[in-house]
Amino acid sequence: MQRIPTRLGDGSLAEMTRAELEADLHAGVEIAVRRAKVDPLTDDEIAHLLDIFTSPAKFSAVDYGDEVVLSFDGAGNADIDSPVMEQILYQNHHGADSVELWHHDYSYKAVRTVLSFQAQMMKEAQLQTVVPLNYGAMPDLGRYSQPDGPAPNWSQLLPLGKIDEARQAQEEAIGHLEHDMLVVAETMIAAGADGLDFDTAGAAGDADLLATLHVVRQIRDRWPDIGVEVGQAAELVLGMHGELEYEGRRLAGMWPLEQLRAVTAAGATIFGPAVNVNTTKSLAWNTARACTLVKPVTAEATIPVHMNAGMGVGGVPMSPYPPADATSRASRALVDILKLDGL
Amino acid sequence: MASTHALASGMGGMRTAGDLVARMQITRGMRLPQAKQHVADKLGCTVLDLSDTIAMHDLRRDFGLGRIQVQDLTYPDEPGAIEAKFHIAETLGVPVNSVECFKRHTAPKRGAR
Numbered sequence: 001m002q003r004i005p006t007r008l009g010d011g012s013l014a015e016m017t018r019a020e021l022e023a024d025l026h027a028g029v030e031i032a033v034r035r036a037k038v039d040p041l042t043d044d045e046i047a048h049l050l051d052i053f054t055s056p057a058k059f060s061a062v063d064y065g066d067e068v069v070l071s072f073d074g075a076g077n078a079d080i081d082s083p084v085m086e087q088i089l090y091q092n093h094h095g096a097d098s099v100e101l102w103h104h105d106y107s108y109k110a111v112r113t114v115l116s117f118q119a120q121m122m123k124e125a126q127l128q129t130v131v132p133l134n135y136g137a138m139p140d141l142g143r144y145s146q147p148d149g150p151a152p153n154w155s156q157l158l159p160l161g162k163i164d165e166a167r168q169a170q171e172e173a174i175g176h177l178e179h180d181m182l183v184v185a186e187t188m189i190a191a192g193a194d195g196l197d198f199d200t201a202g203a204a205g206d207a208d209l210l211a212t213l214h215v216v217r218q219i220r221d222r223w224p225d226i227g228v229e230v231g232q233a234a235e236l237v238l239g240m241h242g243e244l245e246y247e248g249r250r251l252a253g254m255w256p257l258e259q260l261r262a263v264t265a266a267g268a269t270i271f272g273p274a275v276n277v278n279t280t281k282s283l284a285w286n287t288a289r290a291c292t293l294v295k296p297v298t299a300e301a302t303i304p305v306h307m308n309a310g311m312g313v314g315g316v317p318m319s320p321y322p323p324a325d326a327t328s329r330a331s332r333a334l335v336d337i338l339k340l341d342g343l
Numbered sequence: 344m345a346s347t348h349a350l351a352s353g354m355g356g357m358r359t360a361g362d363l364v365a366r367m368q369i370t371r372g373m374r375l376p377q378a379k380q381h382v383a384d385k386l387g388c389t390v391l392d393l394s395d396t397i398a399m400h401d402l403r404r405d406f407g408l409g410r411i412q413v414q415d416l417t418y419p420d421e422p423g424a425i426e427a428k429f430h431i432a433e434t435l436g437v438p439v440n441s442v443e444c445f446k447r448h449t450a451p452k453r454g455a456r
Contacts, residue, residue, distance in 0.1 A: 061351045067394045068375060069365045070353040072345065092411045095349035097361035098369065126441035127425045130409040131362035132369050133441075192441035195369045225438045227369030269372035304368040304375065309348065316344065324347045331351035341368060341375040343348055 004054055007326040009279040009286050011317035021053050021284045022046075028281070028288030036235070036255040038296050041288065045337050049291070052333050053284045058325050060332045068335050069342035071270065071306050073136055073199055073231060074106070075099035084125045091131045097342070098132040100197055101125055107140040108181045109149070115184060119191040126192035134227060135188040136197030139181060139212045141204035144173035151176070154240065170207040170241045177211040185219050195227025195269070202259075203233035205240030206251035209259075213246050213266040220267030230263045231272030231308055232256070235293050257296040264303055270342070273297055274308040279318050283326050287315035291337040304341035307334055314343075357403075357411050360386070360393040363435060370437045385434050406434050 003015035016024070029040045041049075052060055062068075075096055076086025083101060090096040101122055103111050111118055118135070125133055145153040151173040154166035185196050196219060202209035216228050237259065239252025246262050254262065256273040263271045275290035290307075298305050312318035315330035334340055354361030360382055367378035383390045386406065392398040403410050409427030410418055422430060425445055432439040 059351070065391050065394065066352075067354040067361075068352055069361060069368055069378075070348055070356075071365065075345075090345065091357055091362075094345045095353050095356040095358055095361065096345070097354050097356050097365040123444075126444070130357055130424050130427050130431070132366050134369070189440065190444075192444045194366070194440055225370055226440060229369075269369055301374065303372045304378070310344065322344045322347070327344050327347040328351040331348050335352045341378075342365075343352060 004056065005325075006053060007283045007317055007323060009277040009281050009283065009317055011319035011321075011323055011326065014282065016282065016284075018050070018054050021282070022050055024282045024285040025049050025053070025288040028285040029292045032289045032292035036293055038255070038257075038292060041292055041295065041337065045291070046288070048336060049284065049288060049333055052329050052336075053287075060325075060328045062332050062335050066335060068340050069097045069304070069306070070095075071098050071100070071134075071197075071229065071272075071342055072096040073100050073197055073229075073272075073308075073310075074102050076102070078104060083121055084128065087125050087129055087133060091129055096131060098134060098194070099129065100134045100136040101193075102136050106137050106199070107143055108137045108177065108184050109140060109143040111137050111184050112180045115187055119187045122188055122191040122193055132194040132227070133192075134195040134197050134229065135184070135193045136199050136229075137184070138200045138203060139177055139198055139208050140200075141170070141173050141177050141208035141211060144176045145169065149173065149176065158240075167241050167243065170205075174207050174211045174214075177208075178215050181211070181215040182218060185215065189223055189226055193226070195229060197229040197231065199231045199272075200233040200274070201230050202237045202251075205238040206244045207241045208233075209237055209251050209262075210244045210246055213262060216263070216266040216268050227270065228268045229270040229272060229306065230266075230268045231306075232259055232274040235273070235275045256294050257300065260297045260301055260305070264301070268303060270304045270306050271297070271301065272306045272308050274313045275315075277312045277315065277318050283315060283317065283329065287330050287333045290315050291333065294334075294338055298338045298340060301341075305338075306342035307338065307340055309334060309343045354394050355396060355399075357409060358396045359399045360402075363408070363431065364393065366431065366435060366437065366439070382435065385436070406430055408434065
C-alpha cells in the first residue's frame with residue numbers, strides 16, 4: 001500500500017495511506033458536526049480535500065482567478081529591528097495585500113505605555129507604504145487582573161467558588177480594557193491608520209470579547225471609513241463570566257457562525273474566525289474540521305471573512321516554521337472549500 | 344509562512360491589485376467578489392487582470408497607483424507611496440485616512456500668512 005507524505009498538527013512528517021487520509025477527513029468533519037451542530041461537508045468537498053492531501057507535490061495552490069486578500073496580521077518578523085522597514089518589506093517582498101504595525105508586547109494595555117512612539121511609527125510608515133496599513137494588538141483582558149492589573153484575579157476567585165466576585169472582577173476589567181483600546185484606536189487613526197485589528201478577541205473568554213465588541217461599535221460610530229478587523233482566539237468562546245450578552249445574545253459558548261453575527265452587529269468590516277489545531281491529529285483531520293466549522297460563516301457573511309491561518313490555527317501546523325507543503329495545502333483547502341474573502 | 348500563503352492563495356499585493364481589493368474590504372466591508380468587481384470597473388479591466396502582474400504593472404502606471412521598485416526598474420518620475428495613495432483614493436472613490444491626514448497637515452496655516 002502506497003504511503004503518502006503528510007504532516008501532523010505539530011508539523012512533524014508522517015506517512016499515511018490514501019484510505020487513512022480519507023478516514024481522517026471524515027473523522028475531522030464528524031467531530032465538528034457533533035460539537036458545533038453544523039452541517040457536514042459534501043461528498044464533493046471531501047473528495048476535493050482528498051485530492052489536495054494525497055497529491056505528491058510539495059506545494060499546492062488555488063486556481064487562477066481564485067486568489068484572495070491576505071491581511072497579514074502582525075506583518076514583519078521583528079528580526080531587523082525596524083518595524084517601519086518591515087512593513088515595506090512585507091509589501092514589496094511578500095506580496096502582502098495589507099500590512100499591520102504592531103508592538104512586541106502584542107497587547108493594548110502594553111501599547112498604552114508606549115503609544116506616542118507607536119503612533120509616530122504609524123505616521124512614518126504611512127508615508128512609505130501604499131497597501132492598507134492597520135494597527136493591531138490583542139485585547140488581552142487578563143492583563144487587567146492582579147497582580148499585573150487593578151482588578152481582582154478571577155482565575156484565583158473561580159476555584160474558590162467565588163463566582164459573583166469573579167464576575168464582578170471581569171466587569172471591572174472590561175471598563176479598563178475598553179478605555180485602553182479606544183485611546184489606542186483614537187491615536188492611531190489620528191496618525192493615519194487605515195484600520196484597527198483586534199486580534200485573538202475572546203482569548204480571556206466572553207468578557208474579553210464583549211469589551212472588543214463595545215469598542216468596535218464606538219469606532220464604527222465615530223469613524224465610519226476606518227476598517228475594523230476582529231480576529232477570534234478560538235472556535236468556541238469560553239464562558240469565564242458566563243452571563244455576558246451582546247445585543248441579547250449570550251457570548252459564552254458561541255461557535256464561529258454566532259461570533260460572525262455578533263461581530264457584524266458591532267460594525268466590524270472584517271471577521272477572522274479561528275479554529276485551533278490538534279497537534280496529534282493529521283493535517284487532513286485538522287483542515288476538514290476547520291472547514292466544517294467555518295463553512296456556515298462564509299455562507300451567511302455580509303462582511304469579508306479572513307480566516308486565521310497562522311501557526312496552530314486553520315490547519316497550519318503549530319510550529320515556528322510551518323512547512324510550506326503543509327501551509328500551502330491548508331491555505332488552498334480553506335479558500336477552495338470555504339470561498340473565503342481572505343486569510 | 345507569509346510567503347507560502349502569498350504564493351498559494353494571495354492576490355499579490357502591489358504586484359497586482361491585491362492592495363486595492365483589500366482597501367475596498369477594509370474601508371467598505373465588501374465581500375471578495377464585490378470588491379474585485381468594484382476595482383475592475385474602476386480600472387476598466389477584467390477581474391482576472393487584477394491578479395495578473397503583467398496587466399497590473401501597466402495599469403498601476405496609467406492610474407498612478409504606485410509600483411514596486413525592483414533591481415532593474417525604478418520610478419523616480421512616478422508617484423511615491425503617499426502620492427500614490429492620493430490616486431488610489433480618487434480612483435476607487437473611497438477616503439484614505441493617511442491621505443486625509445496629509446491634506447490636513449499640508450494645508451496653509453494661519454501663522455504662515
